[in-house]
Amino acid sequence: MINAMSYVVVQTPYLAQWLDMAGSHIGLQVECMQPDACARLRMDEKVQRLLVCAADSMALTMGYEVPAAADLPRVQQALEAAGYPTTAGTEEEKRLRGVIDFFHFRDPDGNRIEVAWNLQSAATPFQPGRPIGGFRTGELGIGHVALMTAHFERMCHLYKEVLGFRVSDRASAPFKVEFLHVNPRHHTIGIADTGTGAGIYHLMLEYNDFDDVGRAYDMALEKPECIGVTLGRHINDHVTSFYLKNPDGWMFELGWAGRTIGPDWQVEELPGMSLWGHDRTWLPPEKRAEARRILRRLADSGLRAPVVTHTQTAKAKQ
Ligand SMILES: [Fe+2]
Secondary structure, eight states, X not given: OOOEEEEEEEEESOHHHHHHIIIIIIOOEEXXXXXXXXXXXXXXXXXXXXXXXEOSSOEEEXXXXXXXXXXXXXXXXXXXXXXXXXXEOOHHHHHHHTEEEEEEEEOTXXXXXXXXXXXXXXXXXXXXXSSOOOBOOGGGOSEEEEEEOSOHHHHHHIIIIISOOEEEEEEOSSSEEEEEESSSBXXXXXXXXXXXXXXXXXXXXXESOHHHHHHHHHHHHTSXXXXXXXXXXXXXXXXXXXXXXXXXXXXXXXXXXXXXXXTTOOOEXXXXXXXXXXXBTTSOHHHHHHHHHHHXXXXXXXXXXXXXXXXXXXXXXX
């Protein structure tokens, strides 16, 4: 039913700082809709992939896409039957998002979720905020989101049984986490029971070119306090990335070379979260030490993963 995460809506008390980071650091295209109130951020040919709006407090809304108009009422009925009341989007909301139709509901943690059909393409080509090789989107959607939940079982039930997401893999230490997919991207959502209550952990955006991760990392090193997780490579989706704190305190994962999976995928229990790197600077010292022990164990085992690239644009320019 749902085939991708096609956009997110960000509410923030720090709009100006957000737009500065989005354009000059991440390389998104910033298009102001209403000065000091609302901007569209573009990653590709679509009119927006992040809609950023000024608000008193921060929030992140995920916008999931269905392939056909007829899927919208189908998903809506499934949600209503499962006890999730839904509300149709207003004309103004549809206009700002650039979608033909959508509705919204609240997940068990109170996050607003939108289900949309037909995100429009822009009339002009994508122009990144700085010279980068673009982002990997298309049928894979904009990336993945990782949420910390206070209702692990209910959240997993919602995504798997009601919305039709499929399990990619899971881990039980240092905390319970489940990764789910809806298209060949290894995961579109990660749901983690960290014991810290509900919150947004990160939103992963994938560059086409490895050098663009490195350059974003260089820029982050100028203000090291904004690096939430150092450069490293994930054990499950094989993304090489680092995590950049945004003005609201949650993070962008800026990555490259995410693996895609197919119908023959086998669910795994993960032996760790990263093949190497990814020092989580925000973890308490004992958890950081545990993470280092896991990395050492993986290094001793010699576990490695192939790098598979689909979209490296630098080669095409040679
Ligand atoms: Fe991630």
